[in-house]
Amino acid sequence: MTEDNNIKRHSFQPGAMSIIQMGEQLIGHPSTAINELVKNGYDADALSCKVYFSYSNILNESFAVIFDDGSGMDYETLFGDWLKPSVSSKRKVNSKSDKYKRNQLGSKGIGRLASMALGERVTVVTREKETIDYNWITVNREAFKEEKLLSEINFPGDTISDYSVLFRNGDIIEERQSNVNLSVISFLKKAKLESFRKGTLIIIESLDDSVLKILKEDHNQPELPNQTTPYETTSFYKALATLITPLSLNNEIQKELQEKGLIDSKKAVSPSKTEFSIYYGTNLLPDQDIDEIEWLPISPIPIQSVYNYRVYGKVSVEGDVYGYMSYKRLKNDSREEIFELSKSEIIDKKDIQPGLFDDTEENETGEYYFDIRIYDIGEKDNLENLSNEAKLKSAGQFRSVFKNFQGMRISKNGFGVKPYGDEVEDWIGLSKARVQDPGKNVNTNQILGYVFFYSPENDKLEEKTNREGFLENKAFQQVKVTMQGIFSLLGKKRYNYRLLQGLGRTPTSKHQRPDFEEYFSTLLNLNAGPDVIRYSQKFMNDVTTSMDNIEESLSFSERLASLGSGIELVYHEMAQPIAGLRTTKSSLDLKKAKVNSDVMENFVKDITNLTYATDVLAELRKSLQPAIGRTRNKKFIPSNTFLRVCNLYKSDIEEYKISVITDSRLEKHEINDLEYAFWIAFLNIVNNAVYWIKKTEKPGEIRFSMEKDAFIVSNSGPLINEDLINYIFDYGVTTRSEKNATGLGLAFTQSILSRNNWNISAENRENGPAFIIKKEFNG
Secondary structure (H helix, E strand, C coil), rough: CCCHHHHHCCCCEEEEEHHHHHHHHHCCCCCHHHHHHHHHHHHHCCCEEEEECCCCHHHHHHEEEEEEECCCCHHHCCCCCCCCCCCCHHHHHCCCCCCCCCCCCCCCCCHHHHCCCCCEEEEEEEEEECCEEEEEEEEEHHHHHHHCCCHHCCCCCCEECHHHHCCCCHHHHHCEEEECHHHHHHEEEECCCCCCCCCEEEEEEEHHHHHHHHHHHHHCCCCCCCCCHHHHHHHCCCCCCCHHHHHHHHHHHHHHHHHHHCCCCCCCCCCCCCCCCCEEEEEECCCCCCCCCEEEEECCCCCCCCCCEEEEEEEEECCCCCEEEEEEEECCEEEEEEEECHHHHHHCCCCCCCCCCCCCCCCCCEEEEEEEEEECCCCHHHHHHHHHHHCCCHHHHHHHHHHCCCEEEECEEEEEEEEECEEECCCCCCCHHHHCCCCCCHHHHHEEEEEEEEECCCCCCCCCCCCEECCCCCHHHHHHHHHHHHHHHHHHHHHHHHHCCCCCCCCCCCCCCCCCCCHHHHHHHHHCCCHHHHHHHHHHHHHHHHHHHHHHHHHHHHHHHHHHHHHHHHHHHHHHHHHHHHHHHHHHHHHHHHCCCHHHHHHHHHHHHHHHHHHHHHHHHHHHHHHCCCCCCCCEEEEHHHHHHHHCHHHHHCCEEEEECHHHHHHCCEEEHHHHHHHHHHHHHHHHHHHHHHHHHHCEEEEEEEEEEEEEEEECCCCCCCCCCCCCCCCCCCCCCCCCCCCCHHHHHHHHHHHHCEEEEEEECCCCCEEEEEEECCC
16 A cells, blocks of 8 residues: 555646647637637737638638737747646736736637637737747647647747748748748738737638638628628628627716616726727628728627617616616607616516525626617518618618627627627527517517626626637526516516507407407397397307407417427527537547447447437438528529428338439529528428328329429329319318318418419329419519
């Protein structure tokens, strides 16, 4: 037995591959990586930061540049702490920047890994002041793929007076394991970045396919008539816009709360009154001067200043809500009222987990602020008024801009926190509440809002290691429940206001019917004649029957609406697990070589099953995609939409040996229309086809073809009853025997196609029933 004073100590020796794994798993969307590098510039007391992407079909010529004019790094920092992953001086409590005393945004020490997640080679050039040389280092990501310890991997770096030689000098290029990059040299000259007084320049060469794909798809979108500038909807510009927007809003909301007496003093993200600007550029912008770089200033969200209703205020450290609700829906009725909600009211009205709000006086979260703007987005006259206020050209343009930035977002220390409001649109659960009671609840597509958090008061809200949101700890759960309470109250207040002002449809209950008994009694009291009594009784019976039918149809419509909301929620929620499964698969693949041979067969089998399950989920998600964002026309291939619908019935199709046949001429046949209408049509037609083919208990076919200018969906199932074939698109007509058969699916199909100027008909052919979808030509 070893004596206590002789026990040996041991330490981990991380492998080089750990850097690759950390980079891939810590950074989600490439825009997150860019945002991290921009925030590093802010932490370094920069006044401006520039982001540039150069797209090229030749991989080695593609690159990205991030430059900030901040404090830069000295020799010891670049070749010391910068090379120590997850080491960060910002992790101290209430950490501030040196010059402007800004609240620090970064704390995980992963900004350096963010750049490695974007491309193959990362070159960092930095200096603290004009009188000294630049410090530089080039990190080649491929080196980390060697089976070595991390301590055995090294990279070239030194001081240099002219860093442009890094991209043109043969000996240095060889050391950097690179090629002469004339594109980078040309860019530095045109951008006037051949030298800089102080700051940090990061150049990422040979961009990843994922980055190039995003750039190409974003900048190849057709310009829509309602758009102001197409680049504002691209992933990287939009991510930077949502990052910087709350920086100015943070001061505005605190100023208002101070004026209202809700807070005594402001929580400054920086004691110094310094502006921080971001500029974006890319060689994909049209009509650029070939001799200059066009830098686009990243502007805050442009329509934040106008709204129909607004709720703003604070959540106290005890968890009580104090604020105001403003009404600007009508020009002649602009007013404001107190908006308050106690912690006990929030707890009483929510089905919350036990212990989330304990008996202590203070919440885990601490005091924070909120500013929510609500829009009656579905009313055209209102949109026109909003577009005029926002100084936009049309209601359509307002809707287009609004759609790009709608949602409830989160700010920490003046900057946006991903993915709230973007990839995770409904983090509060508004959609679920709206499905249950649409009139008294708003959805994410009706709001522009922010919750404002600050250090150190709200630091129990811990950001995830991958910088994609907060951990679901007690503090964040309290925030979500409190925000649900705020939205519940504002929804009711908005509902009452609209009811009093006669806005929208009259919100009477669908179950409320005329009091026929009172009417009949009145007739008797008026000594109405027997003919009038008989006629009135018949009329009341007819009305009751009609209302029963309407209520049944309405019930089915509600089920469809709930289904649509459910599909949308499922579609968005599937993204993260699929990404996680793929990350797990990649991680397991990397570990295969280390698995014992006796378990290798089972290990590989498990990976294969994981891959298959992930692919099935991804295909299912892809099949649901046409049902999302269903109000806008776009270019699509109907044949692809048809196959996606068929994929939803994959189990039945395989089990009953049903063949899906598509006309090869339709593989590239593209139309510009509402894909959702076709998705619904195919869904109901294929559903019927699968049902009837299964009844025949023999293999069958579902076919998609085109005849002249009509799409044909046919199948080999039994023929449609000739007595009913002219009525199958009427509400309630069905030949199914099941109790839950409604006969409304094809009626809904015809309705939605008709609204989009398409006609659908049915006929029996020699090889089975066929549905013909043809464009209506008016006049």
